[in-house]
Amino acid sequence: MEGIDNVASIRDVAKKAKVAACTVSRVLNNSGYVAPETREKIEKVIKELNYIPNELARGMFRQKAGSIAMLIPNIVHPFFSTLASYIEKELYNRGYKLMLCSTDADINKERDYMETLKSNIVDGVISGVSNLQLKEYKNFNKPLVMLDYVVNSKIPVVASNHKLGGELAAKKFIDSGCKNVIHICDDKTTKVLSYQCHIALENMLKVHNIKSKAIEIKWNDFDFEGYLNLAKKVLIERPDTDGIFAADMPAAAFLKAAIKLGKQIPKDLCVVAYDGTYTTNSNILNITTVVQQVQLIANKSVENIISLIEKDNIIEPYTEIDVYLREGETSF
Known part of the structure; x- marks a missing residue:
């Protein structure tokens, strides 16, 4: 079967139908x-040649792959998987496919993915990791949207209102009568914007004379x-x-450990x-949670990356999505 699944087959169809390849x-x-x-x-010739269009080959022919890559630190993390x-x-609803790349927070793996993605394999990248040097982003020749990281003023960012998130959590601890709050967070050198919720939490608790202690860990260490x-x-x-603030998974672990130690919740x-994924409602008690509106984050990220691909200049450089508190059984 001549010319199947490659760019030349389009030209084969065009030649036999006596039309231009762009018409095919x-x-x-x-x-x-x-x-x-x-x-x-043309459709008759396609049947005669038994031509089966190949999506990637057609993408290369028209300089469009029809797919977008997403870089995440870890595929099993509840927030990123959601x-x-x-x-x-x-x-998919907008006619694109997703290529998912999990870096395991490894800078070399991130760099390898970014180098690979410079080819025509994807039309653009949505990235939830940022460990590379500024010059490496400048040399990246594809449309790029960042999630929770600011690289420079030219790359659009989508993030939650993390300051509000920290304040909502602090208010809940204040209302619950807490005096000694521990919050589990990334180390202070992190560039991820979500760390702002921990700063806001500490500041608000301090104003109300409530002790707080940050326990810094690499989020993917456990x-x-x-x-x-x-x-x-x-x-x-x-x-x-008497208070614990953490992302969904460690918060669920603290709840389980506390109950095993005989503490009343x-x-x-x-x-x-903090996050609001399925893990907060998969426990003995539903956990009080500051919810990031994941679907809105996803929709805005996709809207931005497609606008960049289609060269639509009406793109907000920074989009902030509000968070909200979902009451559970683990607070007053």
């Missing part, structure tokens, strides 16, 4: 006007068992702790999670 492309993509009799002739799911659905061991250690070593320990 319009028929294949159902884009642009083609006279009915010409369309019928976000990727929404982005995949939104892209799986659930690792978080559970950390929770047991913290709660035993700091028995006066929320009387002895108030737990507030």
Whole structure:
């Protein structure tokens, strides 16, 4: 079968139908006007040659891959897996496919992916990681949208209102009568914007004379068992702790550890999670949570990357999505 699944087969069809290759492309993509009799002739030749269009080959032919890559730190992290799911659905609805790349927070892996993605394999990139040097982003020749990271003024960013998130969590601890709050966070050198919620939390608790202690960890250092061991250690070593603020998974681990240690929730320990994924409602108690609106983040990210691909200059350089508090059974 001659010319199957490659760019030349389009030219084969064009040659036999005695039309231009771009006319065949319009028929294949159902884009642009083609006279009915010409369309019928092309479709007849396609059947005669038993031509099976190859999406990647057609993408290369028209300089468009029809796919967008998403870089995330870890595919099993509840927030990123949920976000990727929404982005995949939104892209598909807009005629694009998603290529998911998990870097495991490894800068070399991130660099390798970015180098690979410079080719025609994708039309653009949505990135939830940022460990490279500024010059490496400047040399990246594809449309790029960042999630929760500011690289420079030319690359659009989509992020939650993390300052509001920290303030909502702090207010909940204040209302619950907490005096000693521990918050589990990334180290202070991180560039991720979500760290702002921890700064806002500390500042507001300080104003109300409530003690707070940051325990800094690399967010991907532990799986659930690792978080559970950390929770047991913290709660035993700091028995006066009456408030815990952490991302969904470690918050769930602290809840489980506290119950095993005989603590009454929320009387002895108030737990507030941050993100709002399925893990907060998969426990003995539903966890009070500051919710990031993942679907809105996904929709805006997709809107921005497609606008960049289609060279639409009406793009907001920084989009901030509000968060909200979802009441649970782990606070007053």
